[in-house]
Structures are given as C-alpha cells and as structure tokens.
Amino acid sequence: MSDTTSLQDGLAPVYLGDLWGRPVLFLDYEASVEVAITRLRQLGAEQHDGARVAYWRLDHAINGDRARQLGAWVDQHRPCLVVLDGVTRATALYGIDADTDNAGYTRWAGEIQLACRVEGAATDPALLLIDHISEKTGSGLNARGVTAKRDAVTGSAFVLRGGPVSPTRPVRLALIRGKCRHGGERDTPAAAVTVEPGQDGRLTVRFDAPDASTRTVLDARQHQLHERLCGLLEADGPASQRALCHAVGGDDKATIQAIQQLVADGYIERDTNGTKSGGHYPFRSARPYQPADAAA
Structure with missing residues (x-):
C-alpha cells in the first residue's frame, strides 16, 4: 500500500471527521472506491462511519459546471476537509503541464480553492492536495514541478518520508514540514509516525514528537x-x-x-x-x- 496516500486518505475521515462532527470529501484521481474502503477499514473505520465520508472518483477536470457542482456540494454539506489525490492527474485533465506551466497551475489551484469555499461561513474546509515531491538534488522538500505549487500553499506543506507501510511489521515514518505560512522553520521534522499492524489486519498509527530517526x-x-x-x-x-x-x-x-x-x-x-x-x-x-x- 502507498504510505503517503493511504495514511492521508485514511486518517482524514477517521480522526478529523470524528473530531469536528462534519464530513470529509475525497476527490480521487488515483485509486478506486474499493481501494479507498480498504484503506479506511485498515485504519479503524466501521460500516456506520460511511455517513461521514463522501467519495468522488473523478476522471475529468474540475472546472466550469463541474467546479460549480463541487461548490454547491461544499455549500450544502460543509465538510471539515476536502482531500484531492492526486495533483498530477488532476492538472493533466485540466489541460496544463504542472511541471512547466506556473500560470496554468495557479489558475487551476485558484479554481479548486474557490469551489471549496463555503458561502457565509466563518471558516472554509481545509484543502489537502496529495502530490509527488521532487527527488532532484537541491530541490528541497518541494512538490515536483512548477514553483507555483509552493506559492499556492496557504497553510502548511508536509512530506511523509520512509516506509513503505507494511501489513506485517511496524514501520517508522518521518513527517517533515516543508512550508508553513503561519511560522515554523521549513524543512524540519514535524512528527515521528509509527504505523503498526494488528492481528485483525488493522493499522495503529501513532504521532510522536520528532526524534533522532526523523x-x-x-x-x-x-x-x-x-x-x-x-x-x-x-x-x-x-x-x-x-x-x-x-x-x-x-x-x-x-x-x-x-x-x-x-x-x-x-x-x-x-x-x-x-x-x-x-x-x-x-x-x-x-x-x-x-x-x-x-x-x-
């Protein structure tokens, strides 16, 4: 299983939705509903938790009428979090090259952010974009592609390193802060993440303060x-x-x-x-x- 996607997709509704009592919306360009359900169950979700999770499997760009449709859903259901996985395919379907087109990416990100705003609400849902990072020497812990990706971050950007997550043995991961608009040093450890499988096939995930391994x-x-x-x-x-x-x-x-x-x-x-x-x-x-x- 993919460590980055499975942890972020799975933990979001199980913990954030439960904490705030509002649904979580998944916009999935990468997997399938069967894979999403498997990840949720591995992380402890029960059958009745489905009411807190909305899942959209997408094979088209979010723009025009589809952006308005997304905005209408967000206005009606007021989710605490919107997760989009993944950026590469979403932007390609939008018709831009996210490796070279800064202006195009800025336009795409702005359209997604606008669609996820809740009219008349004090706060909008958090927007989590799942992307690949650059492995190029000297690139820092940045998303792969145009610099507009980093510029478009209005909250924080994190990188999950280590793994992959195993269904048979504990795995230690490092959650690294790549950027934070609200203070905090960039490219520094944010948490040590331990993922441990149980006999029932479920995964226990623990977040601790950064240590030497991170x-x-x-x-x-x-x-x-x-x-x-x-x-x-x-x-x-x-x-x-x-x-x-x-x-x-x-x-x-x-x-x-x-x-x-x-x-x-x-x-x-x-x-x-x-x-x-x-x-x-x-x-x-x-x-x-x-x-x-x-x-x-």
Missing part, C-alpha cells in the same frame, strides 16, 4: 546536496554562488543555505585569488567532503 531523514538529503556542491568545486574549480545554484538546480535558497553551512564547516572557502563576481570572490574547495564528519 532528523536522519533530512540529514541524508542535506548530505547529498553538500556532497554535490563539494564535488562540483573539486572537479571544476572555483565557482560563484550563482554558478553553483545553476549547476545544482532546484531550490536556490536551499543551495545557498548549504553553501553557508559548508563554509562554516570548513569544506569550502572564498578564493581570494579569483575574479570577483557581483562584488564577491568565488568559492573553492578547502577539503574533501566527509559525511561522517558532518554527522558527528
């Missing part, structure tokens, strides 16, 4: 970026910050933070014999990168 998940990505930067300077010689960001690609902010950390740790330094670019000397390798040193 920190390790982030450390591995950071070491990968540090190693990439040091390797570039060792192989190609001195380079400016802009050139390093361009060579690595992905999130410039994450790359600049990595450069600053490597300078502080003594792995790279300014080459005062080099030619200045933008008023600054280029960076050069000071010593080979040793992940064991960084983890010590």
Whole structure:
C-alpha cells in the first residue's frame, strides 16, 4: 500500500471527521472506491462511519459546471476537509503541464480553492492536495514541478518520508514540514509516525514528537546536496554562488543555505585569488567532503 496516500486518505475521515462532527470529501484521481474502503477499514473505520465520508472518483477536470457542482456540494454539506489525490492527474485533465506551466497551475489551484469555499461561513474546509515531491538534488522538500505549487500553499506543506507501510511489521515514518505560512522553520521534522499492524489486519498509527530517526531523514538529503556542491568545486574549480545554484538546480535558497553551512564547516572557502563576481570572490574547495564528519 502507498504510505503517503493511504495514511492521508485514511486518517482524514477517521480522526478529523470524528473530531469536528462534519464530513470529509475525497476527490480521487488515483485509486478506486474499493481501494479507498480498504484503506479506511485498515485504519479503524466501521460500516456506520460511511455517513461521514463522501467519495468522488473523478476522471475529468474540475472546472466550469463541474467546479460549480463541487461548490454547491461544499455549500450544502460543509465538510471539515476536502482531500484531492492526486495533483498530477488532476492538472493533466485540466489541460496544463504542472511541471512547466506556473500560470496554468495557479489558475487551476485558484479554481479548486474557490469551489471549496463555503458561502457565509466563518471558516472554509481545509484543502489537502496529495502530490509527488521532487527527488532532484537541491530541490528541497518541494512538490515536483512548477514553483507555483509552493506559492499556492496557504497553510502548511508536509512530506511523509520512509516506509513503505507494511501489513506485517511496524514501520517508522518521518513527517517533515516543508512550508508553513503561519511560522515554523521549513524543512524540519514535524512528527515521528509509527504505523503498526494488528492481528485483525488493522493499522495503529501513532504521532510522536520528532526524534533522532526523523532528523536522519533530512540529514541524508542535506548530505547529498553538500556532497554535490563539494564535488562540483573539486572537479571544476572555483565557482560563484550563482554558478553553483545553476549547476545544482532546484531550490536556490536551499543551495545557498548549504553553501553557508559548508563554509562554516570548513569544506569550502572564498578564493581570494579569483575574479570577483557581483562584488564577491568565488568559492573553492578547502577539503574533501566527509559525511561522517558532518554527522558527528
């Protein structure tokens, strides 16, 4: 079973719907009603819980009349949460390439958000979009594709790392905060998640404060970026910050933070014999990168 989708799809109605006494709506582009029911039952949902869960299996874009239909349902039933799984297929059916079309993604996200607003209500339902993250070195913990995805986040973005969830043995996952509009440091552990199967086939899910195991998940990505930067300077010689960001690609902010950390740790330094670019000397390798040193 997919760790990200199953946990988010399953936990939402079982816990949020029960907590707030309002239904949860699932807009599913990825699976089927049979798969959704299986996930809910694995996470403890009973037959009578079906009244708290609305499930729409979609093979079309949400726009025009269909967006108005969604808005009418939300106005009538006032769900506490709307879950959309997954963004890649939803945007493709909308007619945009979410890997390259920033304007198109912004338009799509705005239409979904507008449809999920409840007229006259003090608060709208939370909107949870399930997406794939970029595995590109230096990209940070961001959704794969256009930067508009991150810009469109009005609350928080989280990444679930580890797994996959097993029906036979306990699994530890790390919930990482990728972005938070309301404060909190980005790309930091938010919780340690333990998923443990029972003899009845159901899963027990426990959220704990972050620990060393959740920190390790982030450390591995950071070491990968540090190693990439040091390797570039060792192989190609001195380079400016802009050139390093361009060579690595992905999130410039994450790359600049990595450069600053490597300078502080003594792995790279300014080459005062080099030619200045933008008023600054280029960076050069000071010593080979040793992940064991960084983890010590």
